[in-house]
Amino acid sequence: MYLDLLPRLNIYRSDLIPADLSINHYPALDVAAVLLSHAHLDHGGNIGMLREDIPVVASPESIVIMKGMRDAGIASLESETAYFSPRQPSDDQGLYLSSDRSKIYQGRTFCSTEKPCEALITFLSRRPGQDGRTARKLLPGRCCCYDEAEFPFGISAHPVDHSIPGAVAYMLRGESTVAYTGDFRVHGRRAEASRKFIRQAKEASVLIIEGTRAGPSEGERSSEESVREACLKAVEDSEGVVIADFSPRNFERLETFKDIATRTGRELVAMAKDIYMLHSLQDVGGSCSTDGLRIYKEITSRSNRKWETEVVQAEYGDRYIDHATIRRNPEGYILCFSFFDMKHLLDIKPQGGTYIYSACEAFNEEMEIDFRRLWQWLQRFGIKPCGFSLDERGDVSFDRRYHASGHASGDDIAQAIDEIDPDLIVPVHTENAAWFEETFEKVLRVEEGKRYEL
Ligand SMILES: [Zn+2]
Secondary structure, eight states, X not given: OTTSSSOSXXXXXXXXXXXXXXXXXXXXXXXXXXXXXXXXXXXXXXXXXXXXXXXXXXXXXXXXXXXXXXXXXXXXXXXXXXXXXXXXXXXXXXXXXXXXXXXXXXXXXXXXXXXXXHHHHHHHHOOTTTTSTTOOOEEOOOEEETTTSXXXXXXXXXXXXXXXTTOEEEEEESSSEEEEOOSOBSSSTTXXXXXXXXXXXXXXXXXXXXXXXXXXXXXXXXXXXXXXXXXXXXXXXXXXXXXXXXXXTOHHXXXXXXXXXXXXXXXXXXXXXXXXXXXXXXXXXXXXXXXXXXXXXXOSOOTTOHHIIIIXXXXXXXXXXXXXXXXHOGGGEEEOOOGGGGGGHHHHOOSSEEEEEOSOOOOSHHHHHHHHHXXXXXXXXXXXXXXXXXXXXXXXXXXXXXXOOSSOBHHHHHHHHHHHOOSEEEXXXXXXXXXXXXXXXXXXXXXXXXXXXX
16 A cells, blocks of 8 residues: 555455554445456456455356465465455554464355356365364355346446456446456457457447557467467477476466377376366366366475365376376476476476477566576576577567467457447556557546546
């Protein structure tokens, strides 16, 4: 709050407010619900800080991803979206807030954009490992269908194509109709869903639209299909082990690599936490599947990985593959590792191989530093990088053929706006709002924490 990383509003959980911070004089908004477009952290990462009585509208897949991330990830405020551990002061001045281990985890209320199935309710109602005698239990929040909830305006959700399952756009109907795209693209496997939403959004007078790639479109465009071809070629040309690095939960890219693995006579090896997520998504009837995947057996302590022992090991115990097996037959596998999994190379000890970087370009200095580190790791094991390179000055450059963005290009954004033809355009999620103003009439640039009536 002091650093302006959160809007100065009185909408946060009271157990998170230390004694030296008062939020009572900030506007207390009457929030009927949060509409979450998809489960990427730059969209949902601050939900955990919101007052616990505020319901979250989200697709069943987004709900599963948020819950799964908390189950299988590191506990942090950013991952406390589906359920949280209440804090309490642990010093006399009320300045240091820590998790109260005597209290049970508290689940949030969700309004699912589809009727919640039994598997979703069950998944939300328990935490792996909670059956132990002293283990902390989870008190689930309510989960209903958004049709059954009372909102002061009509809400409808519309699936769109993005780089994570369960992405939706929304339409709000009150005195005027507002369409919000969420993050979207029209060049992935679900492009038709985005096109359908664009057709439906014609009735909207206000369009809130993302603009990650707003601006003139850059040269040749990659699609999921062209990425598949480029990566297939890279794998065919590889000797030794192949590492495929794509962003976590980009399960469409995982499918792409699964197909490449089949064509090249290799097996695709995923991390246990990805299998946990895929298994949970598969249970709620999404498009994801664990079929044909092997699981990397990490050298790690299993005491904090009840999600792995209770779910992944129990269901897929025969799919595990260890470092020694990969070392003996490196050409038999494609490993879904990211930069943070490089430590496992110390166990596998590969001699040569290929690393395919198939994710977004570095967009800040920290990421560039990570790429220099990654370069050193690859050099150490004689692994050839593909998709990025480093020049002698240490500057990183990327090869766009190996990644298709999760976001619509400038041309596609302009085309969507032309087709929807709204009375007012509200660009969000962009560093180039000026482009909208230069290209279109009636653009409203919104400021954080300010109230607008549409
Ligand atoms: Zn996103």
